[in-house]
Amino acid sequence: MDLVIRAIALFAFMYLLTRVMGRRELSSLEPFDLILLIVLGDSIQQGLTQDDYSVTGAVIAVGTIAVLQVIVSYSSFRFRWARSFLNGDPIVLVQDGEVIKRNLKRERITHEELAEQARGQQIAKLEDVQWAVFEPSGSISFIPKQ
């Protein structure tokens, strides 16, 4: 029983963390982020299974997390309000070549970072962008002007 409760508590905490930390921090996977992910996983594992080395314990923990993930995923699919709450909504960063500074500031994205992301999609100038949308996944989609 304890293992299920621990799994639920840690899942909820991790989900909350990923939502409140902001998408910026989660979208990139640079070397330090990769190390951080491993450290995070290891810390969570110890709190989750503690001194339980059994196969039963592993099945309970993994099973609980899988069920929770399906519940989250289904809720997000089924209910619009849940999708906003669980995944977030997109944010328009550029419209008709005009950068919407308020939205950039809100997501802690600098003009330079936005330009860098645009260059990554073969767009040299932000004024050539029709729409730039910061997606719930943390990536930025660029739609160039026709």
Next chain:
Amino acid sequence: MADVPDTIVLKRDRDLEGRRNDIWVRRGLMSLVAVVPVVALFNVFGQRPDSTTLVSPEASLKIYAPSHLRGGLIFQARFHVTARAEIKDAYLVLGPGWAEGMTINTIEPSPVSEASNNGRISLELGHIPAGQSYILFTDFQVNPTNVAFGRRQTVWLTDGKTRLITYEREINVYP
């Protein structure tokens, strides 16, 4: 204006109508998350030991042990008895809270005898001459499923059946 991309709602996704306060909710929750490590720095969740000394005309007892713990932690409790007058047959009696949900790894030096004293753990330390000290080291590990708030850990120092010192302490064990 060029066509708006599918599923993008300008009022919601560009003008952030109805979403202005989201950022403050996010910041508030992040602050709550940040509070946990800050509070932890102040030993709220353990495991820094605290020290308490009790004195009676016959003896003094110094207890050095953490009062805030977490599941799975290994910790030491040290009982330092100093005889101010001769103690012919010293006993250190620990309330059941000391062993509840704990694994006792070792007690050094080993007491002369161990017994149950009305449900308490009675450790016979033996003779302590006046002016001499006896330091008992006990090493514990908190069982991972052990959770406790305000659990009593009483300690009695006796000479035979005569109580010399009584100390009431409490521990919190966080999950």
